[in-house]
Amino acid sequence: MQPVKPILPPSGSSWRERHLHRQWLEDQATDLFAFFQPRIINPSGGFYDLDETGEPIRQSHIRQLHSTTRMVHCFAIGHLLGRPGCADIIDHGMSYLWKHHRDARNGGYVWSLDDNGYKDDTKQAYGHAFVLLAASSAKIVGHPLANALFEDVRRILEDYFWEEKHGAVAEEFARDWSPLSSYRGQNSNMHLTEALMAAFEATGDGALLEWAERIASLIIRRHAADLDYRVAEHFDQDWHLNRDYHGSDVFRPSGTTPGHWLEWTRLLLQLWALGGKKNDWMPQAARALFRQSIALGWDSHHGGFFYTLDWNNEPDLRQKLWWPCAEAIGAASFLCDHLPDDFHEAWYRHLWDFTARHVIDTAHGGWHPELSETLVPQSRLFSGKPDLYHALQACLIPLFPSTGSLTRVISEAYRGSGQTAP
Helix, strand or coil, rough: CCCCCCCCCCCCHHHHHCHEEEEEEEHHHHHHHHCCCCEEEEEEEEEEEEECCCCCCCCCCCEHHHHHHHHHHHHHHHHEEEEEEHHHHHHHHHHHHHHEEEEECCCCCCEEEEECEECCCCCEEEHHHHHHHHHHHHHHHHCCCCCCCCCCCHHHHHHHHCCCCCEEEEEECCCCCCCCCCCCCHHHHHHHHHHHHHHHHHHHHHHHHHHHHHHHHHHHHHHHHHHHCCEEEEEEEECCCCCCCCCCCCCCCCEHHHHHHHHHHHHHHHHHHHHHCCCCCHHHHHHHHHHHHHHHHHCCCCEEEECCCCCCCEECCCCCEEEHHHHHHHHHHHHHHHCCCCCHHHHHHHHHHHHHHEEEEECCCECCCCEECCCCCCCCCCCEEEEHHHHHHHHHHCCCCCCCHHHHHHHHCCCCCCCCCC
């Protein structure tokens, strides 16, 4: 079946302002919390991964840093929304971060552990970005470990990862902080940009926002603009593009990844708003990134975003993952607020139509993490239901002002209002 193409809406018409659409988004967020919340706590510490039906995968006890931190962030959002039980999950995750992921001897946070201790004791910029995000979210909700975690990870980022001459972070170190490679990656820096904005909102420290602006300038204004607004992923230690690099298909696939162009769309608009709308290049770049992701990354035959493209803009990894759809929804929502036009509204609607039909698992709950090129659920890169973070934010971003991180805008929406739900 040919995919339905976006229908241009009546000018000025917005789904995000309609009561029934907003109620549907709230219901989807509630369903996601209900799927993950009851079964994710591992009594031995950290969180379980869930299978496709939502049951804990008990034979795998590996806890990865980005999974622990994302759960803290998501359930901080749930707590701000007034969902009972979230405080216990925040506390469980924060305790595991502080007592287990944190390397008390050498400093920093190790990538993964199992019940016997460290499984992968490397120090990854990607993981530390999410530690900063978790600490910032925990500060917003007032968790007692938040300040210590925040100051600790900030110091680690400053002392080991941040490279002032480039305005970005190095990628990876051994447990003793000896460098592991000369590789530099945009993905870790992109997520650090997200975390730095949340950290700025939690503290008011303008230096954190300046870091985020410098990263965005390097990755997007310098490199993506030179590539016709395709976001390059892999670089050497002097930030020269490496077109031949191929690492993990999950974290460092070769070529380009349109889903990251969509993440940057939203992050640039958020950064522009937080910075007082003084960086005029940011909204123009955000618009260009979104349009390129649709033009080059969207499968016009079956629908969905190809996971990766080669340097000739041909699909390389052809499967369709859940997170680019989620990020596209958040990007379209921000664009509808900051740069409204019929194209952005039409794609906001079309993306939700596609997600509701193919990605949301109406039989078991949660979202299918991976579809084949022809949109059949599969498990080549991902199995079970590995993530709450992307899907939850897609459901909630359209419900709140496009002016900051969800933790900030939710807090501001309900401050003194007496409301407890969108």
